[in-house]
Amino acid sequence: MNFEVDYLALAPELVVVGTILLVLALDLVLPRPRKYWTATVAVAGTALALLPLAAMAIEGTTRSMFDGSFVVDQFALVLKGLFLIAGYVVFLMSHHYIESDRYYQGEYYLLLLASILGSLVMSSARDLIVLFVGIELTTGPLYMLAGWRKGDVKSNEASMKYFILGVLSTAILLYGMSLLFGLTGEVTFAGIAEATAGRAGEPLLTMAVLFMIVGFGFKVSAVPFHFWAPDTYEGAPTPVTAYLSVNSKAAGFVAMLLVLYLAVPDLSQVWAPALWVLAALSMTLGNLSAIRQNNIVRLLAYSSIAQAGFMMVPFAAAAVAGADLEEAFSATVIYMVIYAVMNLGAFAAVIAGARTTQSGEIPAWAGLGRADPRIGVLVLIFFFSLAGIPPLAGWFAKFVMFRSVIIAGGTATVVLAIIAALNAVVSYYYYARVVKTVWMDPATTDLQVQEPAGSLRLALGVAVVLTVLIGLYPAATTFVTEASKVLATGG
């Protein structure tokens, strides 16, 4: 056993732990009017944690610890960067939203930081135990955050549904993991991959893999495991919803792909068709349900279910066709990064817009474009980007997805590509409908324009710059594509 600790490799996590302790301590000593310092410290801590990441990215070596259970490679660095930056933007979005809440400001930031810490650990996990602890630390605090508005029945419902289905999915996931451990006697991905090589077709192994896919399916709210998502997204405070739809979804995705790709690559016979079905169902049902939604957050909830389907397409297609998974992996990661940017932007625009319209119902947003053109333009940019209209970032995500499918080839793959293409067309309708309401419908009430808070403006600025930049100059994301191919098994 090797217990050498590489402190630089652990530095991002250590910084976040330190920030958590500091936020907790500050929350205890600060008087009520000064509690906003907890937010400042949380934001500074997430930014500070990016420094060791940058240092390791420049250095470019792969670091492995604890017998290969914890690996920091280029892939992990990209994901940690994504989780930290997305968390940073969510903090900016939360600032004024939470300050209007009466108590427990410090706890809000503490719980979000704990969730970020979980996703950081999870990105480096190369064994089942570390992965499980990481993903539970990611979702655990969110059960409480979803129910943050204690007096609101919808928020209670959000928390309750998320908790019960979250715990159920954890149980199923854990059952699959325990079967896998029982059959192989290994917990590290490298060990499991070795032990399962050439054992495709054993019924119990098939069950183990399917159970794990079902567990992860709940976490990423893939159809048919998506029932909790719309209610939870609607009831939770909007910044928490943004976090749920970006960080927590990405974390579930990464965990699923890590396990399938690194631990059980030889069982692709089992998981490839399952992923294919999940991808096809998520895209179709997500998009068709989104058409009928009148609440803008529910619309974004179904849109995020559909986007999760798109994210699964490259990986499912490549695995079904038996093609090279490396290309598919980087296509999924690039889709995830772009989705994170534009979806955070869309939620920030919704928070800003809802302050003026005083409503989450789409018809009430009529005339917003004329009343407050800046928010109107931002809604247009983010929703068109989600639809995949060039020259905004979303088109490149879709382009990479379709390209990887074409590279894979094969009948089942082409069918999936056709389903994806049809769904992309369907999604134009409901994204464009929001933009149409905002810009073309006459205002039903006299809208009082509310200035967005400074931190929210910063969040919107970060998201809009990235969305336009990636759309106009996709080569800016090359480092993500390259880095996500450096995926070390540890071992």
Next chain:
Amino acid sequence: MLTPVTLADYLPIAVMLVLAAGFVAVTLVASRLVRPDNPTPEKLAPYESGILPEHEPSQRFPVKFYLVAMLFVIFDVEIIFYFAYAVIWTDLGWYGVAAMLLFTFFVAETLAYVWKRGALDWNVHQRRRYIDREAA
């Protein structure tokens, strides 16, 4: 490089699904044939743990035990780490001492938090006053 998919592995799963569905169908049909049919409104009502209360309790009662029990479990688990340390403390040396001091600090900070938030006050009315003061 992976092999293309054939779906052969899904045969056992399909068999399981058919068996599970068949078991449910057979049970439902068999019990319908065998059992006497005598529905009453009480029987048809959805079961919700226990009997419906006749009237609301006259006063609200606090559930302090739940909070204390939860805190006890959390701290109990944390303290278990000390036992592990006590067994091998000579091998770990000063590194172990530093690590345990850090760990103790974490526990202490959590305790301070719980204390300040009023979770240890047995008298709930006092705690409410604290929160109101905090919010004012």
